[in-house]
Amino acid sequence: MYKINEVFETIQGEASHTGVPSIFVRLQGCPVGCAWCDTKQTWEVDPVYLVSLEQTVEKKADSDYWANATPEQLLTLFEERGYTAKHVVITGGEPCMYDLNPLCDALHARGYHTQVETSGTFEILVPKETWVTVSPKINMRGGYKVLTSAMQRADEIKHPVAMEKHVEELEALFEQTGVQPKLVYLQPISQKAKATKLAIDTCKQKNWRLSVQVHKYIGIS
Ligand SMILES: C[S@@+](CC[C@H](N)C(=O)[O-])C[C@H]1O[C@@H](n2cnc3c(N)ncnc32)[C@H](O)[C@@H]1O
Ligand SMILES: Nc1nc2[nH]cc(C(=O)O)c2c(=O)[nH]1
Numbered sequence: 081m082y083k084i085n086e087v088f089e090t091i092q093g094e095a096s097h098t099g100v101p102s103i104f105v106r107l108q109g110c111p112v113g114c115a116w117c118d119t120k121q122t123w124e125v126d127p128v129y130l131v132s133l134e135q136t137v138e139k140k141a142d143s144d145y146w147a148n149a150t151p152e153q154l155l156t157l158f159e160e161r162g163y164t165a166k167h168v169v170i171t172g173g174e175p176c177m178y179d180l181n182p183l184c185d186a187l188h189a190r191g192y193h194t195q196v197e198t199s200g201t202f203e204i205l206v207p208k209e210t211w212v213t214v215s216p217k218i219n220m221r222g223g224y225k226v227l228t229s230a231m232q233r234a235d236e237i238k239h240p241v242a243m244e245k246h247v248e249e250l251e252a253l254f255e256q257t258g259v260q261p262k263l264v265y266l267q268p269i270s271q272k273a274k275a276t277k278l279a280i281d282t283c284k285q286k287n288w289r290l291s292v293q294v295h296k297y298i299g300i301s
């Protein structure tokens with residue numbers, strides 16, 4: 081059983097898969113505590129807000145409600161809702177608090193590609209075919225540390241930035257873990273002009289890439 085906050089179909093708005101039609105499965109629960117997190121409604125797993133899978137929102141509004149679901153029940157929901165995208169993005173919350181192998185295996189068996197969005201602070205339990213986006217969370221309130229194994233497994237790094245300090249922390253993490261990733265994206269925090277300029281200037285200097293959260297600019301989920 082997975083704890084589900086929401087399931088919706090849209091286009092991937094971030095990093096290398098930007099533009100890919102995708103079904104998003106957002107899992108409930110995250111203890112990492114990023115001050116600027118844009119999905120704080122997923123942090124707590126409060127039994128008061130437990131509902132049935134059919135009642136989980138299809139991204140109409142951010143909601144604290146969550147439901148239990150098996151991989152089979154999720155696949156049925158995709159069919160009931162008439163989704164046609166073949167790429168499934170598993171996000172949260174922090175999806176790697178769960179063993180994602182059964183979910184990804186079930187999706188692959190039905191012809192879907194999978195991608196996981198994670199903070200890198202939990203062991204990443206996914207099949208080798210799954211595309212892993214690590215957005216490493218350094219010095220956040222919850223006190224979690226980025227695992228070297230997560231940095232090694234990452235297919236891409238996506239780092240939200242607003243200040244020089246965030247760039248320095250990322251480079252220190254590459255040093256500490258001995259991982260120099262091939263694909264590094266900087267993502268301006270909350271579309272702020274200053275953060276966007278910092279991301280662009282740093283990408284030019286270091287030959288990294290820019291990830292703007294496209295869905296927020298065009299007003300889709
Ligand atoms: C909400 S998180 C969920 C998955 C996982 N917990 C993680 O942090 O990667 C999804 C992505 O959104 C990014 N993100 C969250 N809040 C943001 C914000 N205000 N501005 C830019 N990116 C943000 C995260 O860093 C992560 O890459
Ligand atoms: N369109 C769209 N793309 C996204 N990429 C990562 C997202 C996330 O919240 O993890 C996200 C999201 O919420 N919507």
Ligand code: SF4
Pocket residue numbers: 110111112113114117118119120122172173174199217
């Ligand atoms: S790790 Fe992800 S979900 Fe958790 S607080 Fe940070 S951005 Fe939000």
Ligand SMILES: [Mg+2]
Pocket residue numbers: 118119
């Ligand atoms: Mg998001």
